Amino acid sequence: MEYSARIAKIEESKTIAVSTAANKLTAAGEDVVSFGAGEPDFPTPDFIKKAAAEAMKKGYTGYTSASGLPELKQAVVNKFASDYSYKYSTEEVIVCNGGKQVLFNGLSAILAENDEVLIPKPYWVSYPELVKLAGGRPVLVETEAKNKYKLKAAELRKNITENTKAVIINSPSNPDGHFYTQLELEELIGVLIEKDIFVISDEIYDKLLYDDREFKSMIELFPQLKNRLLVVNGMSKSYSMTGWRVGFGFANQEWIKNMAKIQSHTTSNVNTIAQYASAKALNNDKLDQIIKKRKDIYQQRRDLTAELLADIKGLKAIKPAGAFYFFIDISGLKNRKINGEKIKGSLSFADLLLEEKKVAVVPGIAFGMDNFIRISFALGEERIKEGIKRIGDFVASLN
Ligand code: PLP
Numbered sequence: 001m002e003y004s005a006r007i008a009k010i011e012e013s014k015t016i017a018v019s020t021a022a023n024k025l026t027a028a029g030e031d032v033v034s035f036g037a038g039e040p041d042f043p044t045p046d047f048i049k050k051a052a053a054e055a056m057k058k059g060y061t062g063y064t065s066a067s068g069l070p071e072l073k074q075a076v077v078n079k080f081a082s083d084y085s086y087k088y089s090t091e092e093v094i095v096c097n098g099g100k101q102v103l104f105n106g107l108s109a110i111l112a113e114n115d116e117v118l119i120p121k122p123y124w125v126s127y128p129e130l131v132k133l134a135g136g137r138p139v140l141v142e143t144e145a146k147n148k149y150k151l152k153a154a155e156l157r158k159n160i161t162e163n164t165k166a167v168i169i170n171s172p173s174n175p176d177g178h179f180y181t182q183l184e185l186e187e188l189i190g191v192l193i194e195k196d197i198f199v200i201s202d203e204i205y206d207k208l209l210y211d212d213r214e215f216k217s218m219i220e221l222f223p224q225l226k227n228r229l230l231v232v233n234g235m236s237k238s239y240s241m242t243g244w245r246v247g248f249g250f251a252n253q254e255w256i257k258n259m260a261k262i263q264s265h266t267t268s269n270v271n272t273i274a275q276y277a278s279a280k281a282l283n284n285d286k287l288d289q290i291i292k293k294r295k296d297i298y299q300q301r302r303d304l305t306a307e308l309l310a311d312i313k314g315l316k317a318i319k320p321a322g323a324f325y326f327f328i329d330i331s332g333l334k335n336r337k338i339n340g341e342k343i344k345g346s347l348s349f350a351d352l353l354l355e356e357k358k359v360a361v362v363p364g365i366a367f368g369m370d371n372f373i374r375i376s377f378a379l380g381e382e383r384i385k386e387g388i389k390r391i392g393d394f395v396a397s398l399n
Contacts, residue, residue, distance in 0.1 A: 010129050013366075018350060022360035033387030035375035036360040038174065040240040040324070045290050048239070051280035055273045062272065066264035067256070068095025069275040075282040076248050080233075083206075084217040094249045094256050095270050096263060098242075099204045099234040100126060102249035106230045107134035107166070109258035110198055115165040120151040122327060122367040124174045124202070136165065140368055145329075148178045148318055153187045160191075166198035169218070172205040175367040175374040176327035177320020179213060182221055189222050200230045204247075207238035207291055209322040210299045219250065227252050235278050237323075238291060244274040298324055301377040301384060308388040314395050324378045327364065331371035336398035343398070345370040356397075357390040 019036045026032045055061075067073075073090040081087040096102045107117065107130055115136045119127045120143050128138035141159045143149045156167070169188070171180040192199055201218035209215045219231055234247030249259060269275070281287055305326055306319045316329040336343050338356060343349050346363035350373060353359050364372030377384060 006132070006135075010132055013125055013129075018354070018360055018362050021354060025354070025358060030358050032354075032358045032360055033379075033383055033390060034360040035377075035379070035387055036362050037376050037378060038325075039242040039378065040237065040294070041378045041380070042240045042294050044240050044244070045281070045287070047284060047286060048241070048277050048281045052273050052277035055276035060272055060276050064269040064272050064275060066268050067260035068093070068269065069272065069279065072275045072279040072282075075279040079282040080217070080250065084220045086217060086220045086223065088219075088250050089253075091253045092250055092256055094259050094263070095275060096234075096247045096249060096259075097245040097267055097270050098236055099202065099232045099247040100130070101245075101263070101267065102230075102232045102234070102247045102259075103127070103130050103168075103200065103202070104134060105259035105262045106200060106232070106249055106251070106255070107131055107136065108262050109255055110165060111136035112165075114163050116161060116163045117165060118156065118159055118167040118197075120149070120155075120167075120169075122149060122173075122175050122364065122369045122372070123168070124170055125366045127168050127170075128368075137163070139164070145318075149176055149327075150178050150180055150184055151188060153191050156188055156191050160195050160197070164195065164197055166200055167192060168200045168202060170202040170204075172209055172215075172320070172322025174205065174323050175325050175362070175364070175372075176318065177323045177325055178318075179209060179321035182216065185218070185221060189225065192228075193224070196228075198228045198230070199225055200232065202232045204233055204237050205323040206233065208295060208298060208324060210295070210302060211321070213321060215322075230255060235281070239281060239287070240294075241274075241278075241281075244271070244278070246270055246274050246278045298377065301379075301381060302326075304381055305375070305377045305384055305388065308385065308392075312388070312392045312395050314398075315391075324376055326375050326377065327367070327369075327372050328375065329372055330364075333395065333398060334371070338394070338398055346373055349373055353391065353394050357394045359387050359390045359394070361391075 022032050022034050073093050077088045111134045116139045117131045117136050118139050118141050120141045131138040206215045231250040235241040314332040317326045346365045350361050350363040362374040
């Protein structure tokens, strides 16, 4: 029996492999420090959970429109307008099962065979696979450390062919927390308009931006992109709601209509209870205060992590501007050994670190860069200290 050749080309998520190995060790009673998670450690705010319970009590348990509950769409466009002074209409938004499904539907709606999507490196693990699933071809674009791994116009131009259909920009970014300034984006936008390329702006970490930097949505900065822009966002990272699976896509009506068509025949609407609770959340003034407090805590953890990492010889990391990850350059430790085992790249580094010191990190190869590992600082300060101490011990014990 043969399975789909297209699906055979899709790689399993490498971030999940590490957390599975770490979970196994934890289940066996080991004290594992897990820097692997890509999600907030804070709980969903109580009032949102209460809103979900209330929705169930009221019997809001049937289908909604496939593209989203009207009240939620309204709440989403209102919140977007108040945060980013750009007013989308409710026909220009879709509610999907997380940002991930927004990306899948959005890509599926524009890609034809041989269409290429430019993805700057390092990239979020799912972008290339989502492009393949949607029938296109991912083109991974090299960036430079001196530009903090942000795409430059020359690199963009060099990779554009007659098949280039779209580019994915993720700012603040996973895995390294880089953030594009308006000026840096302007440089890129000129090329994208000139070459008639769609822009997918993944803004899922918009609320996690540090040191008083101000986030502005791509549409707010460049309204002229409107007919070629999909903005991706959602409840997962900002509001500690990863498991609720609520994401939003903003685009012109045509793109949204096509995405809704795909969704109506695949998953239908997002869980109705989660949609009601999300609408309540976005309409509530309390939300911003809670998020601001949590952001301040993330910033403290980031600073602590940066300080501790700076003391470990052989590791290099740029302090992230946003999100909750450090992307650490381990190239200085390549070919060093522990118990006779050689560090050949990020996978062996992560495996050996887990084995020897019970610390879980994500190998950079998952994000297209094998000289790096990613650690998340979405965990308490004591665990951060313990985990980085162990990483320091690991590095010190290398031959
Ligand atoms: N985009 C980026 C950059 C992410 O890191 C993630 C989650 O890890 C997502 C999108 C998707 O998030 P969700 O599907 O939970 O909304």
